[in-house]
Amino acid sequence: MVRTRAGTFCALLLIVLPIICYPFYLLCNDISGCPSPALLHPSTLKFRKLAQEIQWLGLAGLYNTTSLLVLFGYYAFSLLLWKILPAKEVQGTELGNGHRISYRFNAFSSALFTLCVLTALTLIENDIHRSPIWPWIWDNYVPLLTASNLIAWALAVFVYIRSFSVKSISSKTHNGNTSSQPNGSARQTSKSTPSPQATSLYQLRELAHHGTTGALPHDFFLGRELNPPITLPLIGEIDLKSFMELRPGMLGWLLFDITALIRQHRHYGHITDSMLLVVISQAVYIFDALINEPAILTTMDITTDGFGFMLSFGDLVWVPFIYSLQARYLAIHPVHLGPWYSALILTLLGTGYYIFRATNSQKNTFRTDPTHPYVKNLSYITTSHGSKLLTSGWWGRARHINYLGDWLLSWSYCLPTLAAGYVIVPSSPFRDHPQHTDSLVTNAAKLPDPHSLRGGVDVIPGEAKGWGMLVTYFFMIYFLVLLVHRERRDEDKCRRKYGKDWEEYCRQVRWRIIPGVY
Secondary structure (H helix, E strand, C coil), X not given: CHHHHHHHHHHHHHHHHHHHHHHHHHCCCCCCEECCHHHHCHHHCCHHHHHHXXXXXXXXXXXXXXXXXXXXXXXXXXXXXXXXXXXXXXXXXXXCCCCCCEEEECHHHHHHHHHHHHHHHHHCCCCHHHCCHHHHHHHCHHHHHHHHHHHXXXXXHHHHHHHHHCCCECHHHHHXXXXXXXXXXXXXXXXXXXXXXXXXXXXXXXXXXXXXXXXXXXXXXXXXXXXXXXXXXXXXXEEXXXXXXXXXXXXXXXXXXXXXXXXXXXXXXXXXXXXXXXXXXXXXXXXXXXXXXXXXXXXXXXXXXXXXXXXXXXXXXXXXXXXXXXXXXXXXXXXXXXXXXXXXXXXXXXXXXXXXXXXXXXXXXXXXXXXXXXXXXXXXXXXXXXXXXXXXXHHHCCCCHHHHHHHHHHHHHHHHHCCCCEEEEEXXXXXXXXXXXXXXXXXXXXXXXXXXXXXXXXXXXXXXXXXXXXXXXXXXXXXHHHHHHHHHHHHHHHHHHHCHHHHHHHHHCCCCXXXXXX
């Protein structure tokens, strides 16, 4: 019964997730408003009127071959950089078969190289607004979304079908003895017996326990194979999951942010403080992830979850297209925060990032070198498995204290949009009338550039004010749900793995994420 419910839920997600990305663009647009005015009057809502407001071109408007080819080029270029740029060689956690995968990590240098190439191509025109790169990305947002969906589906189908050639299930993920040690824990390992080495990634293939239930939608969604490899011409063998974890989606997120920033400047002749806050805060998070790329090796994504639709869609579609919504909104409806509100958001950003980085740094230091001066005096519980669970320091305050930093960061992405919502109306000589005035919003900017919005229109809050928050604050709500879900999965795994030791740990560290609250 439980397996049937899980399969039904996963089947629903397979349908809903790819579709839900489109309304965020179509119903919050640079043609009629955010949300489209017709949605503000549901009693008189007609599809024909809504279609006119979003300039619906039918299914043909959702796809073009050029966008798919550009994405193929983007992935090929990223693969080439992975191969030729200097990389840090890191051994992964021990697999159920006793081997370790050797990974090449150079996502940060690859991202910098890509950004330098794009900058050079942009400056060739001697005018950033004449470069065709950024307007093309903006104008082809929906076709790029469709192409990314197609690639994510193709990857998920490919690894699912090929996984049936793998027979062994990872004993680590099956027994809960994954080498991923959550909650600031470290694992004692024998230094006298090194892990055996394999000559090929194909010798290390294993199935993920959670993706082998026999329920097709469930297994397809979560992924059957733990670390599926692929061999490509000129590239050689590469682990698909670790490559897709950060490279395409995280850099794509940043490129969409930059596109929005350039478009705002092209529209209005300046960049607002709200746009700078969003782009800079998200860039800090992105570069932090890329610089610390080896840290993914101890996450559940790598050690426990198979590579299926959940990760392929999340990495390639959800991250770049949903996480960049705030910047896209501000490109159309610029918000002026002022020094005090900006300072408040910067404080929130700094606090969130400090908690995020300090907690993860303490955890990783304790895992790799428990004798380090930074962590050697911390108290801990030693479990019957040999793992050490921290009961002091950051991890003595809450069992998943790092998630608090993550969530605070999400606030700093959404708050710059304020009470979001706008309508696009024909320009009026009375636009400076008090009813069109909002002290925090540039609400009547003419947009004559044919590459932006239609000439002779104003962007004002109007009756849409506040309703746009359903779009711009979605990330914050979704991220909270995601973090709580991860925390519950982690708790369940650790309770099964550590048993009474985990109960004692929970007695000493009472709170889950927010000390004193949850």
